[in-house]
Amino acid sequence: MSGREGHEHGHDHEHGDGHGHAHEHGGHATDDPAHPHNAPLSDVQLRVKALESLLTEKGLVDPAALDELIDTYETKVGPRNGARVVAKAWVDPEFKGRLLADATATLADLGYIGRQGEDILVLENTPKVHNLVVCTLCSCYPWPVLGLPPVWYKSAPYRSRAVLDPRGVLREVGVELPDDVEVRVWDSTAELRYLVLPERPPGTEGLSEEELAALVTRDAMIGVARVEAPGTLR
Amino acid sequence: MNGVHDLGGMHGFGPVVIEPDEPVFHTEWERRTFALALAMGAWRRWNLDMLRHAREQMPPAEYLATSYYEHWLWGLERLLDRHGFLAPADLDRRVREGVDPDRPGAVEPLAGALCVDGVPRLLANRRAARLDDPVPPKFKAGDAVVGRSMNPPGHTRVPRYVRGRRGVIDRDHGVFIFPDTHAAGLGRKPQHVYSVRFAARELWGSDGHPRDAVYVDLWDDYLDPA
Numbered sequence: 277m278s279g280r281e282g283h284e285h286g287h288d289h290e291h292g293d294g295h296g297h298a299h300e301h302g303g304h305a306t307d308d309p310a311h312p313h314n315a316p317l318s319d320v321q322l323r324v325k326a327l328e329s330l331l332t333e334k335g336l337v338d339p340a341a342l343d344e345l346i347d348t349y350e351t352k353v354g355p356r357n358g359a360r361v362v363a364k365a366w367v368d369p370e371f372k373g374r375l376l377a378d379a380t381a382t383l384a385d386l387g388y389i390g391r392q393g394e395d396i397l398v399l400e401n402t403p404k405v406h407n408l409v410v411c412t413l414c415s416c417y418p419w420p421v422l423g424l425p426p427v428w429y430k431s432a433p434y435r436s437r438a439v440l441d442p443r444g445v446l447r448e449v450g451v452e453l454p455d456d457v458e459v460r461v462w463d464s465t466a467e468l469r470y471l472v473l474p475e476r477p478p479g480t481e482g483l484s485e486e487e488l489a490a491l492v493t494r495d496a497m498i499g500v501a502r503v504e505a506p507g508t509l510r
Numbered sequence: 511m512n513g514v515h516d517l518g519g520m521h522g523f524g525p526v527v528i529e530p531d532e533p534v535f536h537t538e539w540e541r542r543t544f545a546l547a548l549a550m551g552a553w554r555r556w557n558l559d560m561l562r563h564a565r566e567q568m569p570p571a572e573y574l575a576t577s578y579y580e581h582w583l584w585g586l587e588r589l590l591d592r593h594g595f596l597a598p599a600d601l602d603r604r605v606r607e608g609v610d611p612d613r614p615g616a617v618e619p620l621a622g623a624l625c626v627d628g629v630p631r632l633l634a635n636r637r638a639a640r641l642d643d644p645v646p647p648k649f650k651a652g653d654a655v656v657g658r659s660m661n662p663p664g665h666t667r668v669p670r671y672v673r674g675r676r677g678v679i680d681r682d683h684g685v686f687i688f689p690d691t692h693a694a695g696l697g698r699k700p701q702h703v704y705s706v707r708f709a710a711r712e713l714w715g716s717d718g719h720p721r722d723a724v725y726v727d728l729w730d731d732y733l734d735p736a
Contacts, residue, residue, distance in 0.1 A: 319605075320580060324539040326604035327587070328546060330596055335620035336553070342545035344629040349544075350534045353633075384636075394638040395683070412518030412669055414562060415578065424544075426532050430578045432523040439518045439671065439724050440714055448525050459710075459722040463518065465667045466703045466727035467639040468683055495528065 354423035357388050358471055359492035361421060362503075363485045365398075366476045376400055379471065383421065393420035393469050399462065400473045401499070406457050407472045408446070408499035410438035411464040418469035422494060429498065439463055449500050472497050477505040511663050512670060514570035519671040519714070540579045547586050552624040552632055555593040558639070559693035563665035564588045639687040643700035647730070653679045654736035655706060657728065665693035668732040672724075676736050677708040680725060688729055701730040 331337045361383065365372035374382045379398040383389060396418050399407035411417065412435045417425040428434050437445050442459045446452070453459060462470045474496040480488060483506075495501035517523075535541045551561065565585035573581065590596040619625065624632060649655060657672035667689045681704065688699035705725050710718030 320583065321537070321539045322608070323601070323605050324542050324546070324583065325609045326601060327583075327596075328542050329609045330601060330604055331546065331550070331590075333617055334595075335617050336595060336623055337546060337549045338619040338623050338625050340626045341549055341619075341624045341629055342542065344626045345545040345548050345633075346535070346541045348629065348633060350541075354534070389636060390634045391632070391638075394636060395640060410518075412671075413515055413667060414565070424534055426529065427536075427578065428526055428528050431526075432517055432520075432574065434526045435517040436520040436523050437526070440521075440717070442722065443719060445526050449528055455719075455721070457721070459719065461722070461724045462705075463669065463724060463726045465669060466683070466729070467686060468703070468705075468727050500526075500528070 349419075349424050353420060355421075355494035355497065356489070357423075358418075358421035358494070358497045359489045361386065361388065361398075361471070362473055362492045362497065363489035365473055366488055367485050372473075375473070388420045390420045392416070393418045395467060396421065396469045396471060398471050398473050399460070399499075401475050403475070404457060406446075406453055406459050406499065407470075408438060408442050408459060408461045409464065409470040409472060410435060410461060412436070412439055413463075413465060416464035416469065418471050421471050422497060426494070446500065449495070451500065451502060472499040474499075474501075474503045477503050479505040511566060511665065512661055513566045514573050515566045516670050518669045543579045543583050543586070547582050548632070549624045550586065550590065550595070552628070553595075553622060555595075556589050557692055559665055559687070559689040560695070561585060561589065562689075563693040566665065639689075641685045641687060641698065641700045643685050645685050645700050645702065647682055647702040647704075649679045649682070649702070649704060649730070649733065649735075651679050651681055655679060655733045656736045657706075657708075658732050658734050660732075662690060664690060666690050666732075668728060669726065671713055672706070672708055672726050672728070675708055675712050677706040677712070677726075680705040680707045683727065686729070688731060690731070699731075703727055703729050704733070706733070 328337070328339070328342070332339055361375070365375050371382070375398050379396045380389075380394075383393070383396055399409075401407055415425050415430040417429065434445065439461050442461050443453055464470060474492065476488070477491070480491070491503050491506065493501055493503065496503045535544065556564075565581045567588070568576075568581060568584045576584075587596075587598065587601065591598050655677055657668060657675050657677065659674045660668070683703045683705065685700050686703045688701055691697050691699045704727070706728050708724050708726060710722035710724065711720055712718070713724060
């Protein structure tokens with residue numbers, strides 16, 4: 277696990293914005309609208325420490341349970357789960373059929389169930405349809421198969437424009453779609469959670485299910501990337 | 511509420527920047543905030559809709575200037591206060607005084623506190639908002655609908671960009687808790703949720719691509735027949 281503290285920019289303290297870019301300390305700079313700046317950052321660090329100490333002293337939380345919650349989403353539940361599902365769907369048409377018809381039950385058979393994934397739908401990308409998932413109102417995301425959402429998914433640039441200009445957003449992140457492809461954007465406004473089944477890249481016929489799973493990225497399962505065959509230059 | 515969290519369709523926030531090999535958490539305080547929110551949620555004094563509503567009430571300028579887990583922290587502090595767990599003055603005092611690392615803080619957690627053994631059960635939740643109530647659907651797949659024109663001051667999950675816009679029911683997801691009443695403590699008001707397909711041209715006019723569409727999950731009470 278990289279980037280625990282002061283990552284990338286070598287700062288010796290933590291950033292409140294959680295994505296490690298240049299930061300004007302103690303100010304409210306708005307020079308770059310893509311990267312909201314925050315109130316002084318040491319504040320949030322102190323505040324959370326104070327909050328945890330008080331709740332622990334009151335017996336309201338058990339710090340060991342907090343550690344367990346964190347460890348679960350840092351080491352156990354993450355996008356490798358979804359990647360295994362995608363690879364299985366690519367090699368097993370019967371499984372794929374069940375997955376598209378009833379993803380919740382099919383994923384439950386694999387143990388991919390639970391919080392923020394109580395009802396999951398799988399959306400198949402084809403040469404004619406490209407699916408893209410967003411939550412414009414907050415950060416809804418299929419935790420059991422993808423883990424916790426990345427910063428960009430929860431941030432204003434993506435949430436604002438994914439519905440209005442999906443092709444522009446996709447172009448920015450390196451996916452150019454021809455005019456004859458239909459883009460379907462899924463705004464996760466209720467308790468349904470969406471997983472994109474990306475297209476299997478050409479030239480991967482000889483790969484095993486495990487090798488295929490290794491190609492599948494988190495971003496492809498949100499719909500902002502394609503899955504590339506091994507050795508493909510981007 | 512017509513809050514700043516309802517971001518769909520806005521311009522001006524800059525490009526989408528995907529951080530390569532992004533860690534699950536960037537800082538220790540993010541880790542702790544995430545876990546504290548889940549652990550305190552396990553007391554079941556508030557529901558998910560109340561939690562979302564709490565975060566949405568952060569003042570707009572502050573919301574846009576802070577990061578995701580700062581929204582979580584803000585919402586959590588308000589809920590802790592409202593439900594009698596922790597007074598803001600006590601937290602402020604502890605922040606001023608700092609946390610003494612040698613403080614004998616560890617006490618036996620209360621019987622209702624989330625324990626390590628309770629974590630898998632908490633996370634294995636199979637049912638959030640789906641209900642078995644035999645409520646008849648108002649619409650069926652293929653029906654033409656219009657997003658209801660409404661501006662409720664409380665919590666709602668109908669984004670502004672579909673209000674007054676025409677769409678078509680794509681599928682019926684079944685019966686779910688209604689967030690607007692649930693967030694206000696006014697009951698579950700069970701009703702159907704549908705995936706509604708809105709053509710990009712209907713939503714965005716000539717700036718929408720003629721082939722594209724946005725699918726939005728909407729409750730019966732957010733829809734009228736077109």
